[in-house]
Structures are given as structure tokens and as C-alpha cells.
Amino acid sequence: MSIQIQPIVSEKANAISESTNRYSFKVSPDANKFQIKDAVEKLYDVKVVGVSTMNYDGKKKQRYTKSGILRGKVAAFKKAVVTVAEGQTIDFYSNI
Numbered sequence: 001m002s003i004q005i006q007p008i009v010s011e012k013a014n015a016i017s018e019s020t021n022r023y024s025f026k027v028s029p030d031a032n033k034f035q036i037k038d039a040v041e042k043l044y045d046v047k048v049v050g051v052s053t054m055n056y057d058g059k060k061k062q063r064y065t066k067s068g069i070l071r072g073k074v075a076a077f078k079k080a081v082v083t084v085a086e087g088q089t090i091d092f093y094s095n096i
Contacts, residue, residue: 003035003039005027005036007024021084024082028078029055029077033080036053036080044090047084048082051082052081053080054080055078055079056076059073059074060072060073061074
């Protein structure tokens with residue numbers, strides 16, 4: 001089974017990765033820590049020391065328009081924070 005991994009590139013995620021060698025990814029909701037570890041090691045050729053996962057619920061959003069109130073929901077997702085071995089880094093911008 002292949003899982004989807006998408007790096008999270010934000011100011012907070014970049015600050016954490018520069019100081020503590022931890023990288024954030026948005027992953028498939030049914031992926032477990034072992035699958036995430038294997039996928040990151042194969043994709044980025046690094047040694048993964050630890051994986052932490054978090055499940056985020058979708059948020060309800062609404063906005064007011066001329067035609068009335070529009071209601072919707074932001075999708076739920078699973079986030080993984082991966083710690084790589086000392087001295088190794090992941091470069092998200094190398095294939096741009």
C-alpha cells in the first residue's frame with residue numbers, strides 16, 4: 001500500500017526544522033508510523049529517528065455574501081512530524 005506524503009511548508013514548520021531537525025508532512029489518514037517512516041526514508045534518503053502523528057478535525061467555515069450565508073467545511077487531515085538523524089537534512093526545494 002502506498003501512502004501519500006506532502007511536506008508542510010510554513011513559517012512555523014521551517015523554524016522548527018532549522019532548529020530541531022524535525023520536518024512536518026501531511027499524510028494519508030490511514031497511514032501508521034511505520035509506513036510513514038519507510039516512505040520518508042525511501043523518498044528523501046535519510047535515517048528517520050522518530051515519528052509523531054496528529055489527527056486534525058475539519059473546521060466549519062462560513063462567510064456572508066450578497067446572496068446569503070455560505071457554509072462549508074475544511075477537510076480533516078493527519079499530520080506527521082518526522083525527526084531525522086543528527087547531521088542529515090531534507091531539502092524540499094531541490095526539485096523545483
